[in-house]
Amino acid sequence: MNGTNSANDRSTEDEHQRFARYLDELAVVRDEDEAELVTRILRDPDTTMAQSAIVRHLDRRAAQLLTDDGFTSWAHAMAEVSAERVFLPHRLHEWRAAVNHHGRAVELGGSHHGIRLVPAQGRRDPALTRRPHPARRVRKNPARPC
Template sequence: METEDGPAEHARFAACLVELEHVTDADESALVGRVLADPDPVMARAAVVRHLDRRAARLWCEPGWEEWAGAMARSVIGHPFLVRRLQEWSLFRVVALRLPWHRDDLLGASDWLQLKAAGGANPEALQVLAESGRTKRIRNAARTALGRLGTG
């Protein structure tokens, strides 16, 4: 269905983003579930991944992370890309906070996460990525970050 402003899914996508941006913590899981039930699964996943990225970027270093991430994980069951994105935000969190993590987890992560971690300040992760990051861009970003830390 076409609307005056373009395809209907574009209008629904924009409306979903607005709703997700203003949702209360108490209603967040239910809204994510409703968005994911949209007849256009590509549009729904795109809206939810934007929401997850926005919220995770604010919450990863906060005490409420575990509770939020658990609630979101339950909300996105059955959506492998969204499940993986949450897992990668959790890995980013442990790397950034210098909690225990495994080299293989970081090297097995997506380009998105490796590049995000390569912009961080964990010298151990930066060394791993400078040596073995998946792409030249990731390796170079990690080397640059190591140089900024004075450890490269």
């Protein structure tokens, strides 16, 4: 690449290069241009990669804006541009629920069944932590214990 962002250069980039470029662009986007950039990225033919870049961006921005008065309007704008996706509005809803429930900053914690929001102090709060219900063991023969 020669430093320009022509359509020809973008078409020769693989998904890893585009992902890295998207993260770089999202890191420096001006507030007034953010919705347009998110919309453009979500049009990428590799929908999984594009959504992954946007999820990272949403998590980063939400964490920055949680205690800011602009969080609600930002979350609303991001929900509008990502409404056609299933996971992105859900992720924004999780962030809004965390703000509405506690009115304090939270950070993300991982889970193999999805994302859980954990209070910034590092202690788990059952109201914010989404846990899968354990599967019940079904006995084939009720007369014999498992």
